[in-house]
Amino acid sequence: MTRKVGIIGAGHVGADVAFSLVTQGLCDIIILLDENEKKAASQSLELRDMASLTASRVQVIANDYSELHDADVLVIAVGPKTLLREDRLEELAETRAAVREVIPRVIASGFGGVIINITNPCDVITQIIQQTSGLPDSQVFGTGTSLDTARMKRVVGEFFGFDPKSVTGYVMGEHGESQFVAWSTVTLGGRPVAELAGDRDVDWAKMNDAVRGGGWEILQGKGWTSFGIATATARLVDAVLSNAQSVYPVSAWDEELSVYIGQPAVIGKSGIVQTLQPELTAYEGVAYHSSARVITAALKSEHKK
Numbered sequence: 001m002t003r004k005v006g007i008i009g010a011g012h013v014g015a016d017v018a019f020s021l022v023t024q025g026l027c028d029i030i031i032l033l034d035e036n037e038k039k040a041a042s043q044s045l046e047l048r049d050m051a052s053l054t055a056s057r058v059q060v061i062a063n064d065y066s067e068l069h070d071a072d073v074l075v076i077a078v079g080p081k082t083l084l085r086e087d088r089l090e091e092l093a094e095t096r097a098a099v100r101e102v103i104p105r106v107i108a109s110g111f112g113g114v115i116i117n118i119t120n121p122c123d124v125i126t127q128i129i130q131q132t133s134g135l136p137d138s139q140v141f142g143t144g145t146s147l148d149t150a151r152m153k154r155v156v157g158e159f160f161g162f163d164p165k166s167v168t169g170y171v172m173g174e175h176g177e178s179q180f181v182a183w184s185t186v187t188l189g190g191r192p193v194a195e196l197a198g199d200r201d202v203d204w205a206k207m208n209d210a211v212r213g214g215g216w217e218i219l220q221g222k223g224w225t226s227f228g229i230a231t232a233t234a235r236l237v238d239a240v241l242s243n244a245q246s247v248y249p250v251s252a253w254d255e256e257l258s259v260y261i262g263q264p265a266v267i268g269k270s271g272i273v274q275t276l277q278p279e280l281t282a283y284e285g286v287a288y289h290s291s292a293r294v295i296t297a298a299l300k301s302e303h304k305k
């Protein structure tokens, strides 16, 4: 069976997602789309240059929306004119307009696969994509707190001197300023971090800030972030293509709060199989609800103008 993946937005993030998929041989065909057609064509040409060097063959096609009709997965990575903003919500006016322009074209192609959204503000844009597409909410999800969770694993792993892969647990809530590390879920080798810290004086709030501020720190130096999110997205694309039933922290629909928000969810071939709300402490529960309010307020902000 041919595994076909579309990517809209051939900038830093979209191109690095394609690069990850090609180098890891995770799909057979990539459709790269961008309003800057020259850029999408160049990116695809460079990716095709890799064909003789990678283990498996991946076909890359540029700028043809009609090719999406039988794609299994579509990654949204369109961006605003400038990325240098500390709060991702500031991208909303531009990125909302961009997805409202591209999604009807996607649906017109006959696309019926799973949409994975990266574009910021991720949770808000994911909801707009779902509403605009008319696809079931399980078939549309965002990368959400995947990247923040990877950052948390780096911060915690480096603090305790462990491989970040040995850290389990989740960052939850908005992929933005109101996110929080759900410390009660974080373990190292099965032991809760608080227990492992023992008598050490750990500044948990500072660690939380290091996780939340990680993206801004990178943006200030290089102007964009892409390696982490591209790697996380490649894992999610693979989870859909292989019907993995794996758990990832993504922006999934919360039925009770009527909002897309970062939480652990099981990913399979039709998208979200189920969400798995961990048992949070009272403090974390409050943080989750207040983060949901931030996302909802951003969604409603358009109607106030």
Ligand SMILES: NC(=O)c1ccc[n+]([C@@H]2O[C@H](COP(=O)([O-])OP(=O)(O)OC[C@H]3O[C@@H](n4cnc5c(N)ncnc54)[C@H](O)[C@@H]3O)[C@@H](O)[C@H]2O)c1
Pocket (backbone or CB within 6 Å): 008, 009, 010, 011, 012, 013, 014, 033, 034, 035, 036, 039, 077, 078, 079, 080, 081, 083, 088, 091, 095, 097, 098, 099, 101, 102, 117, 118, 119, 120, 121, 122, 143, 144, 147, 175, 224, 225, 226, 229
């Ligand atoms: N969710 C996450 O964890 C995460 C991490 C990093 C970046 N991002 C977000 O990803 C997005 C892309 O970032 P980037 O660094 O690749 O930006 P970029 O400027 O390098 O690329 C964005 C691309 O989108 C294209 N584009 C804009 N409007 C379009 C439209 N209507 N149709 C087709 N193409 C369009 C642009 O031409 C450009 O090539 C941003 O919103 C950024 O904030 C999210």
